[in-house]
Amino acid sequence: MDERNGSPLGHKIMIMNVDYIYEFNLKGCTPHHRRYYKTKINDMNTKKGFSTSRAPRMSDAFPQCVIADSFIFLSGMAGLDPTTGQVVSPDFEEQVRQSFKNIEIVLREAGSGLSKILKTTIFMVSGNDFSVINKVYKEFFPEDAPARSVPQVMPFPAGILVSIECIALT
Secondary structure, eight states, rough: TTTOOOOOEEEEEEEEEESSEEEEETTTTGGOOOOOEEEEEEGGGHHHHHEEEETTOHHHHSSSEEETTTHHHEEESSSBBBBTTTSSSSOOOHHHHHHHHHHHHHHHTTOGEEEGGEEEEESSSSOOOOOHHHHHHHHHOOOSSEEEOOOOOOOGGGOEEEEEEEEEEE
């Protein structure tokens, strides 16, 4: 629930630009009466990097996520085994599934969860794997799936076929 107006999050739109975050309450309002809240990004009170040893890190140069006020910006997560740090399998579907498991671990450790994801960006090496992504996406988000972008990218090192980043609420 949104503590400002008591509406379920499904009835809000958030738009971010360079200077502001706009939150629109859409429930029960006619278009010209919709309320919105404007937060200047520079006025955000906190910003901190967060990492957990329970999920693999892509690099020590940056955190697994950054928490800024009520948002979590998760760095790209690959299908790496949390124990060994190696790719779980050369199979694309297994890598996608493990990527989401790793995301779930980091979000849980940061005080959030999969249900609070607003948007994912899935970077994949092959442009022919949308059906696999859709299948695994439905496993992790059976209802109320977050927004999603899926660009095709140049190959990653070490046999990584997919990397997933997301924005979530705390």
